[in-house]
Amino acid sequence: MTTEQSSKEAVFRRQVRTWLKTNLPKGWGTPEYKAPERQSEAAQALGEQWTKTCYDAGYAGFGYPKEYGGIVRPDWEIRIIREEFALCGTPPGPMSQGLLMAAPTILRWGQEWQKKRFIPKILSGEESWCQGFSEPDAGSDLANVRTAAVRNGDDWVVNGQKVWTSNWTYADFGLLVVKTDPVAKRHRNLSYFIFDCNSPGFSRRPLKQMSGESEFGEMFFDNVRVPHKNLLGELNMGWYVALTGLAAERSGGFAVGGRSTARRGWGNMESIVALAKETKRYGKTVWDDPVFRQKIAQFAIEGEAMRANGALQAAMSRQGKKIDPNEVSVSKNFSAELRQRSDDMVMEILGAYSQMVEGSPLAVNDGDWVYGMLRWRGATIERGTSEINRNIIAEKILGMPREARSE
Amino acid sequence: MEYGTNEEQEMLKTMARDFLAKECPKTFTRAMMADKTGISREYWKKMADVGWTGLILPEQYGGSNMTFRDLSILCEEMGRMVTPGPFISTLVMSALPILNAGTEEQKQEFLPKIAGGQLIMTAAVTEMDGDFWPGAIKMQAYPRGDDFILSGTKSFVPDAMAADYFLVACRTKNTPDPEDGITLFIVNKDDWGIYVNPLQTMDETRKQYQVTFNRIAVPSKYIVGEVNKGWQIIKAAAQKAMALYCAEMVGGGEWVLETCVEYAKTRIQFGVPIGSFQAIKHHLANMYTQLEYSRGLMVWAAEAVKDNDPMADLAVSMAKSYCGDTFKMVTGLGVQIHGGIGFTWDHDMHLYFKRARALDTVFGDANYHRELIAKYYD
Numbered sequence: 001m002t003t004e005q006s007s008k009e010a011v012f013r014r015q016v017r018t019w020l021k022t023n024l025p026k027g028w029g030t031p032e033y034k035a036p037e038r039q040s041e042a043a044q045a046l047g048e049q050w051t052k053t054c055y056d057a058g059y060a061g062f063g064y065p066k067e068y069g070g071i072v073r074p075d076w077e078i079r080i081i082r083e084e085f086a087l088c089g090t091p092p093g094p095m096s097q098g099l100l101m102a103a104p105t106i107l108r109w110g111q112e113w114q115k116k117r118f119i120p121k122i123l124s125g126e127e128s129w130c131q132g133f134s135e136p137d138a139g140s141d142l143a144n145v146r147t148a149a150v151r152n153g154d155d156w157v158v159n160g161q162k163v164w165t166s167n168w169t170y171a172d173f174g175l176l177v178v179k180t181d182p183v184a185k186r187h188r189n190l191s192y193f194i195f196d197c198n199s200p201g202f203s204r205r206p207l208k209q210m211s212g213e214s215e216f217g218e219m220f221f222d223n224v225r226v227p228h229k230n231l232l233g234e235l236n237m238g239w240y241v242a243l244t245g246l247a248a249e250r251s252g253g254f255a256v257g258g259r260s261t262a263r264r265g266w267g268n269m270e271s272i273v274a275l276a277k278e279t280k281r282y283g284k285t286v287w288d289d290p291v292f293r294q295k296i297a298q299f300a301i302e303g304e305a306m307r308a309n310g311a312l313q314a315a316m317s318r319q320g321k322k323i324d325p326n327e328v329s330v331s332k333n334f335s336a337e338l339r340q341r342s343d344d345m346v347m348e349i350l351g352a353y354s355q356m357v358e359g360s361p362l363a364v365n366d367g368d369w370v371y372g373m374l375r376w377r378g379a380t381i382e383r384g385t386s387e388i389n390r391n392i393i394a395e396k397i398l399g400m401p402r403e404a405r406s407e
Numbered sequence: 408m409e410y411g412t413n414e415e416q417e418m419l420k421t422m423a424r425d426f427l428a429k430e431c432p433k434t435f436t437r438a439m440m441a442d443k444t445g446i447s448r449e450y451w452k453k454m455a456d457v458g459w460t461g462l463i464l465p466e467q468y469g470g471s472n473m474t475f476r477d478l479s480i481l482c483e484e485m486g487r488m489v490t491p492g493p494f495i496s497t498l499v500m501s502a503l504p505i506l507n508a509g510t511e512e513q514k515q516e517f518l519p520k521i522a523g524g525q526l527i528m529t530a531a532v533t534e535m536d537g538d539f540w541p542g543a544i545k546m547q548a549y550p551r552g553d554d555f556i557l558s559g560t561k562s563f564v565p566d567a568m569a570a571d572y573f574l575v576a577c578r579t580k581n582t583p584d585p586e587d588g589i590t591l592f593i594v595n596k597d598d599w600g601i602y603v604n605p606l607q608t609m610d611e612t613r614k615q616y617q618v619t620f621n622r623i624a625v626p627s628k629y630i631v632g633e634v635n636k637g638w639q640i641i642k643a644a645a646q647k648a649m650a651l652y653c654a655e656m657v658g659g660g661e662w663v664l665e666t667c668v669e670y671a672k673t674r675i676q677f678g679v680p681i682g683s684f685q686a687i688k689h690h691l692a693n694m695y696t697q698l699e700y701s702r703g704l705m706v707w708a709a710e711a712v713k714d715n716d717p718m719a720d721l722a723v724s725m726a727k728s729y730c731g732d733t734f735k736m737v738t739g740l741g742v743q744i745h746g747g748i749g750f751t752w753d754h755d756m757h758l759y760f761k762r763a764r765a766l767d768t769v770f771g772d773a774n775y776h777r778e779l780i781a782k783y784y785d
Contacts, residue, residue, distance in 0.1 A: 273784045290778070297777035301725045302700070309703030315411030330696050393695055394688030398668050401683040
């Protein structure tokens with residue numbers, strides 16, 4: 001790197017750092033800061049506000065063309081912004097499937113008016129999204145969708161039920177996969193729509209999870225009218241549109257260890273080591289127990305393996321080598337399963353205190369560790385179960401024949 | 408640190424794969440398993456002719472002056488073919504200590520011959536306790552005139568029968584710090600009083616020996632580095648060797664996976680290929696996944712060693728531990744997926760299975776390296 005470039009970077013880095021200092025919520029990063037309760041309206045408001053503030057300052061909204069509201073900057077600036085944001089552990093964005101699923105899907109399949117109307121407000125955090133795909137009888141077998149739409153004039157009339165909807169609470173818009181052809185063959189009978197969550201006949205309710213909260217919900221469609229112009233991709237080809245979103249969703253990964261990731265987040269190496277050093281079991285510090293040292297070191301190794309593998313793949317794509325899109329199944333499984341292994345390890349460190357949940361005065365770290373363990377039991381189920389991902393790896397990457405199935 | 412590969416490295420990989428397919432098929436490897444030295448000089452000369460035996464040595468000593476990452480790419484291909492021979496013993500465990508710590512005379516005398524394929528060497532460090540650590544070095548060397556007299560026994564010495572020279576780690580001073588007081592000597596195998604006894608080890612592609620030195624006189628000019636300061640030199644070489652063993656393990660693991668994928672497509676049971684069963688698919692997916700993450704760590708370790716990165720020791724420990732576990736898991740499943748045929752001597756799978764066991768133990772197994780990693784966080 002030239003000295004000119006490196007001094008340019010240093011100036012920019014200072015600029016980002018100063019901006020963060022002035023704009024982060026008051027008390028952020030100090031013990032005085034009280035985060036809003038999970039899933040609360042206050043949390044949603046903070047997420048929306050924070051994203052809008054970042055977007056208006058040009059610190060969010062990367063990776064999309066300018067005409068759809070994207071913020072275009074040189075790569076090195078984006079890298080520095082991400083590094084500085086990660087260093088502060090900035091507030092999470094709003095609860096929305098917008099950035100993860102809706103924006104990539106609309107960009108890939110959307111009509112021009114859809115791109116112009118929806119993407120900018122996803123990037124700025126002003127509109128929140130959910131996605132209706134899974135149903136009671138369409139879990140791992142996602143193509144088995146029963147919710148049906150019948151054409152009526154310029155609209156489609158939708159009836160049915162969706163389940164396991166993330167970010168259902170505050171969503172303004174939703175992505176919807178419905179059966180539009182009652183007789184056509186599997187994968188040729190579904191269509192993909194954008195729907196307005198304020199439509200008459202649409203209702204939603206929480207689904208209480210084993211972690212006690214309702215991050216997921218259920219959605220009911222009772223003669224909900226969706227305009228035909230809201231179709232994404234071709235009619236009856238919705239399965240293929242959906243695959244884009246599923247791949248994007250899987251690539252999200254889970255927050256786990258490593259040296260350079262999630263410095264402040266839950267479950268990083270430093271916080272686990274700190275916990276092991278301050279926890280005593282049977283009169284001895286956990287960190288001095290060779291069995292725990294082995295387990296924690298293994299976690300450090302696997303966290304670094306994720307980082308190193310990411311660097312390897314980034315280098316390959318820089319060199320123009322094609323990376324199999326099904327690789328997301330590999331990284332999704334690895335990060336989800338590593339997350340659970342580390343949760344289990346932390347529970348072993350906590351011993352009897354691993355039973356104490358949020359609210360108990362005896363709960364360690366206000367029950368965050370235990371909450372994480374419960375919440376991320378879902379990691380190997382949501383976004384494609386570990387088993388389905390293993391099938392994808394074996395069939396799509398390694399070329400194994402498909403199993404005989406009844407259709 | 409560059410995780411990607413450049414065009415020359417791609418060429419080296421292709422060339423290595425072609426060379427080994429032609430010169431080192433499994434029939435050759437099996438013949439070497441039955442050979443008491445474990446290597447043919449003719450094959451070794453061919454390797455020298457393509458520039459491998461001096462790959463990372465400077466041109467002034469007849470080497471090809473390539474990078475450590477290049478060497479790691481070559482070792483990946485060698486591991487893929489479970490190649491026999493004292494390649495890492497000679498180039499990394501012996502030539503590098505001479506290059507980095509030896510005198511100009513030593514470099515002139517040994518390095519061009521190593522690069523030219525005329526001279527094979529191995530390091531004799533480990534003793535009867537079987538572990539690579541300074542406290543294990545008990546074999547004594549004491550000064551007599553201008554010489555040192557070496558007496559003792561080294562064990563688990565790789566490639567000793569093939570070697571022309573040994574690099575021997577001896578204790579020359581007893582101090583509370585076991586790292587202090589170790590000296591490295593270059594010893595001619597033909598010296599009277601050296602006894603080389605083969606050990607009956609599982610991995611016959613890479614043989615190990617017990618070597619006894621009975622009052623061997625070594626001139627001071629054959630001391631590598633300073634007297635009493637030899638441990639850091641040999642430890643640095645071991646770090647590099649480990650990074651290369653990781654490459655061998657990833658390469659070997661990929662051969663195993665590819666062989667299993669092929670078998671699962673063609674082996675018919677219950678009227679369908681066994682690869683259509685989820686039980687087999689999930690084994691294969693697990694092998695693929697762990698190999699992929701092993702590769703990430705292996706490349707990181709190779710680059711860190713190449714760049715003399717301050718994280719290099721940590722990177723190597725992480726890679727050695729994870730690649731070691733992965734190669735054992737992958738070769739175990741390799742036997743399992745092949746069923747009865749995988750359990751036979753005639754199938755090549757057991758060569759990889761045994762190589763995995765051998766490589767896991769060398770220079771500290773996965774557990775040992777995990778403890779080293781934990782120490783970083785103490």
